[in-house]
Amino acid sequence: MAITDWPEDERPREKLLEHGAAALSTAELLAIFLRTGIQGKSAVDLGRELLTAFDGLPGLMAADERRLSEVKGLGRAKIAQLGAVLELSRRYLLTQVADQDCLTSPEATRDYLRLKLYGLPYEVFACLFLDNRHRVIRYEVLFTGTIDGASVHPREVVRRVIATNAAAVIFAHNHPSGVAEPSQADLRITQRLKDALALIDVRVLDHLIIGDGQGTSLAERGLL
Incomplete structure (x- = not known):
């Protein structure tokens, strides 16, 4: 079932807007950036699959384009979206470190x-x-x-x-x-x-x- 067919209060984007990002699971947050799933899998399912394949978020954040491209359903557009959000996370942490002792x-x-x-x-x-x-x-x-x-x-x-x-x-x-x-x-x-x-x-x-x-x-x- 596509996410658009889910009850509105269960859809990741609507859930985030209503309750805040902290209310979402890691897979649901990933789904927002992935935007769409593939045949037979929602974006949330694809997010869960990525977390399993890379042994959690740290492994996913360290994965390069070659490894990501081996995951069925991850085309260049999705890989670019993931790469952008992961790099933003790194840059945010660097500013946290750089701005203080x-x-x-x-x-x-x-x-x-x-x-x-x-x-x-x-x-x-x-x-x-x-x-x-x-x-x-x-x-x-x-x-x-x-x-x-x-x-x-x-x-x-x-x-x-x-x-x-x-x-x-x-x-x-x-x-x-x-x-x-x-x-x-x-x-x-x-x-x-x-x-x-x-x-x-x-x-x-x-x-x-x-x-x-x-x-x-x-x-x-x-x-x-």
């Missing part, structure tokens, strides 16, 4: 980095460059590939810190396996970077490891 908004910082790194099939090492009030100057991917002492170069990190005039940094990298526990290589490279940046009076505030769930903060673990 990262140390006073750790959840917004973590959510933003999860949206950038979760679900990637390869490892990415990224950095939030911060000013002396711990506000975001910029986000930048520094290295890709296997993260170990050979692939993350402290000299290059120092060069980028100087170029951005950063006073502090937050590092983040993902584990494609989904396991967000720090490895010995993670701990070693964090210490090397911390030592290198200490020479130019730049603080490493945290190193987040992004996997399934909320990720792991080395600062919260007392490992910095």
Whole structure:
């Protein structure tokens, strides 16, 4: 049954206007952007299918166009609509982080980095460059590939810190396996970077490891 055949108070758009966005399920919110379903499936059904296929909203938000195009019923128009709303979410979170001290908004910082790194099939090492009030100057991917002492170069990190005039940094990298526990290589490279940046009076505030769930903060673990 098409959504237009549903009782008016059950249709996602009308429900949102009447009760607010918080009253809708994630699948119903997706349905508003998808607009239409496919034969035999409403837009809400398609939203549920997407959430199942990508293991929830974080996986869907990290999916690229190639993976989305493999879902039956997702043409270029729907993929563009999804891409737009997901990018808006990322930009909103970045403004939340950028407008305040990262140390006073750790959840917004973590959510933003999860949206950038979760679900990637390869490892990415990224950095939030911060000013002396711990506000975001910029986000930048520094290295890709296997993260170990050979692939993350402290000299290059120092060069980028100087170029951005950063006073502090937050590092983040993902584990494609989904396991967000720090490895010995993670701990070693964090210490090397911390030592290198200490020479130019730049603080490493945290190193987040992004996997399934909320990720792991080395600062919260007392490992910095």
